[in-house]
Amino acid sequence: MRAMATKDKRTEQLFSLIRNGAQLNVWDQIELVWRLSLPAIFAQISFVMVQYIDAAMVGHLGANPAASIGLVSSSLWLVWGLITSVTAGFTVQVAQRIGAKQFDEARSVLRQSLFVGGLISIAIAVVGVALSPYVPTWLGGAPELYADAKTYFAIFCLGTPAAFLGFVASSMLRSTGNVKLPSMINIGMCFLDAIFNLLLIFPTATYKILGLSITVPGADLGVAGAALGTILAELVSTCLLLWFLVVKSDKIALVGHPGSFLPEIFCMRRVLRIGSPIAVERMAMSGAQIVTTMIVAPLGPLSLAAHSFAITAESLCYMPGYGVADAASTIVGQSIGAKRPDMARRFAKINVIMVMVIMSAMGVVMYLTAPWMIGFMTTNQSIIELGSSALRIEAFAEPMFAAAIVSCSIFVSAGFTLFPSLMNLGSMWLVRIPMAYYLSSRMGLDGVWFAMAFELCFRGAIFLIALSRFDFSKRRGIED
Numbered sequence: 001m002r003a004m005a006t007k008d009k010r011t012e013q014l015f016s017l018i019r020n021g022a023q024l025n026v027w028d029q030i031e032l033v034w035r036l037s038l039p040a041i042f043a044q045i046s047f048v049m050v051q052y053i054d055a056a057m058v059g060h061l062g063a064n065p066a067a068s069i070g071l072v073s074s075s076l077w078l079v080w081g082l083i084t085s086v087t088a089g090f091t092v093q094v095a096q097r098i099g100a101k102q103f104d105e106a107r108s109v110l111r112q113s114l115f116v117g118g119l120i121s122i123a124i125a126v127v128g129v130a131l132s133p134y135v136p137t138w139l140g141g142a143p144e145l146y147a148d149a150k151t152y153f154a155i156f157c158l159g160t161p162a163a164f165l166g167f168v169a170s171s172m173l174r175s176t177g178n179v180k181l182p183s184m185i186n187i188g189m190c191f192l193d194a195i196f197n198l199l200l201i202f203p204t205a206t207y208k209i210l211g212l213s214i215t216v217p218g219a220d221l222g223v224a225g226a227a228l229g230t231i232l233a234e235l236v237s238t239c240l241l242l243w244f245l246v247v248k249s250d251k252i253a254l255v256g257h258p259g260s261f262l263p264e265i266f267c268m269r270r271v272l273r274i275g276s277p278i279a280v281e282r283m284a285m286s287g288a289q290i291v292t293t294m295i296v297a298p299l300g301p302l303s304l305a306a307h308s309f310a311i312t313a314e315s316l317c318y319m320p321g322y323g324v325a326d327a328a329s330t331i332v333g334q335s336i337g338a339k340r341p342d343m344a345r346r347f348a349k350i351n352v353i354m355v356m357v358i359m360s361a362m363g364v365v366m367y368l369t370a371p372w373m374i375g376f377m378t379t380n381q382s383i384i385e386l387g388s389s390a391l392r393i394e395a396f397a398e399p400m401f402a403a404a405i406v407s408c409s410i411f412v413s414a415g416f417t418l419f420p421s422l423m424n425l426g427s428m429w430l431v432r433i434p435m436a437y438y439l440s441s442r443m444g445l446d447g448v449w450f451a452m453a454f455e456l457c458f459r460g461a462i463f464l465i466a467l468s469r470f471d472f473s474k475r476r477g478i479e480d
Helices: 009-019 026-059 063-099 103-131 143-158 160-175 180-201 223-248 265-299 301-337 341-375 381-413 418-443 445-468
Strands: 203-209 212-219
Touching: 026 063, 026 180, 026 223, 026 301, 026 341, 063 103, 063 143, 063 160, 063 223, 063 265, 063 301, 063 381, 103 143, 103 160, 103 265, 143 160, 143 223, 160 180, 160 223, 160 301, 180 212, 180 223, 265 301, 265 418, 265 445, 301 341, 301 381, 301 445, 341 381, 341 445, 381 418, 381 445, 418 445
Parallel strands: none
Antiparallel strands: 203 212
C-alpha cells in the first residue's frame, strides 16, 4: 500500500521548482506534461473501456438491449455533468492553493467538497430514480425498449454518490500532482467491471479454455447486470481512492489534520462562481445530446444502437484528450496559483500541441479500424455498417475536438468558466442541433454525425482563437 501511495519523485521535483519560482527549460516542461498526461490518458481510456465492455456484453444480448442503453445514455451524461461541475468549483481552488503552498486551506476546501458534494450527489440520485420510469418515454424510444432503459437508468442513478466520491478523490489527487495513483486504480476498475459484468449479465455457463471446462456462475440479469457491475466496480475503486486521499496524501490528507466539514461562505461563493457556469453548460450540453438522441430515435432501433455504439467507440479516441486536459488543469492551475503566468502560458501551448498530435493519430486509427471497433460490440451487420460510417465521418474532427477539450480545461483551471461555457453552449445549440435536425431527414444517421463533426471543428477553432488571446496574469478562485 505504501508503494502505491509514493508519488513520482521527478514529478514532485518539477512541481516544487514551479512553486518556488524557479525556471524550467522547454524540455523540463515537456517532460512534466508527459509525466502527468500519460497516466491520465490510460485512466481515461480505462474509464471508456468500462463503457465499451458494457456495450460489448449487452450488445451480444441483441439489438434491443443495446438500443435501450443508447436511449438513456445521453441522459446519464447529464447526471455526470452535474457531478463534474460541482467538483470543478472545489478542485480549482485546491490546485491553486497547493500552487501557493497553502496546504491547510486546501484541506479545508477538500472537507467542504466531500460534505457539500455528497449531499448534492444524494439529491441527484433520488431525483434520477424518481424520474427513471418516465425518461425512456420522454426520449421517444420504441415501447419495447422501455423496461430495460428505465432499469438501467435507475440503477446508474443509485450509484451517483459513489461516482461523485470517486471522481472528487481522483480530481483532488491529481490537483496535488499525483496522477499515477488514480490512474492505476481506474485501470483496475476496468478489469473489475468486466468480471462483475460476466457474473451478473449472463446466466451460468461452461467455457472451454485450453482444453479445460470452466463453469462460471451467472445471475442472468441482462441490462440490469451491466449497470450493477459498473456500480460495484466504482464502489471498490472509490474506497481505494478515498483511502489514499484522506489518509495517505502527503499534501492534503485529512487524518491527523482535524477541521470542520461545514461549508464556509467564502468557499461556497467561489464554488458557485466557478461551478455554476459549468453546471449550466453541462445541463445545456447534455440537453443537446438528449435532443440529438431524440433526432436519432425515429430513425429506428438499428440506427439508435449504431449511434450509441459509435459514441462509445469514438470515446476511445477522444479520451486521451481528457487525459491531457487533466494534466493541463493541474499544471496550469498550480502555475497560476504560484503567480507564474509566463509558465502557465507555455504549459498551455505544450498541452494543446501535444493533444492535437495524439488525437490526430487516434483519428487515423479510428478511420481505419471503424468496422472492427463496432463489430466488437455487435454481430449485426447493419449496425456495423451504420456505426462504421459514423466513425469515419467523425475521424476528421478529432484534432479540433482535441483543441477544444484542452483549451476549455485551461480556462477552468484559471478560474474562468463563464466564457468557455458560453462558447460550448453556442456551438452545440446554434450549430450542431439545427444542422443535425436538417440533415437527419436527408442523410439519416450519417447526417447527424456530419453535423457533429462540423460543429466540433468550429468549436475547436473558436477555442484556439480565445486561448491565443488569454491573459494568464489573471486568476480567479482563491483571491476574489
